[in-house]
Amino acid sequence: xxKVTQAQTEISVVEKEDVTLDCxxxxxxxxxxxxxxxxxxxxxxxxxxxxxSFDEQNEISGRYxxxxxxxxxxxxxxxTASQVVDSAVYFCALLLYNQGGKLIFGQGxxxxxxx
Amino acid sequence: xVKVTQSSRYLVKRTGEKVFLECVQDMDHENMFWYxxxxxxxxxxxxxxxxxxxxxxxxIPEGYSVSREKKERFSLILESASTNQTSMYLxxxxxxxxxxxxxxxxxxTRLTVT
Numbered sequence: 027x028x029k030v031t032q033a034q035t036e037i038s039v040v041e042k043e044d045v046t047l048d049c050x051x052x053x054x055x056x057x058x059x060x061x062x063x064x065x066x067x068x069x070x071x072x073x074x075x076x077x078x079s080f081d082e083q084n085e086i087s088g089r090y091x092x093x094x095x096x097x098x099x100x101x102x103x104x105x106t107a108s109q110v111v112d113s114a115v116y117f118c119a120l121l122l123y124n125q126g127g128k129l130i131f132g133q134g135x136x137x138x139x140x141x
Numbered sequence: 142x143v144k145v146t147q148s149s150r151y152l153v154k155r156t157g158e159k160v161f162l163e164c165v166q167d168m169d170h171e172n173m174f175w176y177x178x179x180x181x182x183x184x185x186x187x188x189x190x191x192x193x194x195x196x197x198x199x200x201i202p203e204g205y206s207v208s209r210e211k212k213e214r215f216s217l218i219l220e221s222a223s224t225n226q227t228s229m230y231l232x233x234x235x236x237x238x239x240x241x242x243x244x245x246x247x248x249x250t251r252l253t254v255t
């Protein structure tokens with residue numbers, strides 16, 4: 027079965043706190059991609075990162091960092107020194123390369139950063 | 142820098158109306174997708190298309206149909222809109238291969254059926 031689980035439905039933090047959003051995926055495919063998207067109140071999905079299944083290097087982009095671990099099938103997302111503008115719904119998604127790019131989404135984590 | 146566009150950001154329709162949601166991509170991608178998003182359910186795949194005139198059912202195709210007459214355009218059709226189809230609809234386009242695999246979403250259409 028192909029599945030993405032974001033166990034945290036809602037997270038609330040105070041500005042400048044660090045926060046980690048969890049993502050666990052299931053697939054038997056050997057070639058796949060993992061994505062994180064941000065969805066602000068406007069509704070548009072904003073692409074944050076893409077990782078393919080052969081690249082387990084962690085990545086840092088400014089205050090954002092991602093930890094990809096195939097051994098635990100996890101692709102967690104950390105925001106360092108959170109800001110009010112980080113408030114949004116965040117989606118983790120699994121793209122199935124051998125199925126034409128079908129995306130399987132987690133249910134999303136709503137992050138609220140309070141001043 | 143426009144990549145995927147959707148015909149409307151907001152749409153209000155009455156129950157029983159036939160509704161067309163249009164999606165256009167300018168990247169010459171073969172694969173296009175329609176998803177709907179509902180609170181607590183994430184995004185779910187309605188239909189997808191691998192090529193012109195080809196279509197495949199996704200996870201929730203009931204009540205919908207699609208049309209792909211040209212490579213750049215993928216239309217979602219609600220034959221007889223119902224209130225349970227009130228939702229956010231997102232179109233996606235996928236292309237490339239290997240490390241060049243790319244995927245883009247349109248801005249979404251918030252459809253309200255009254």
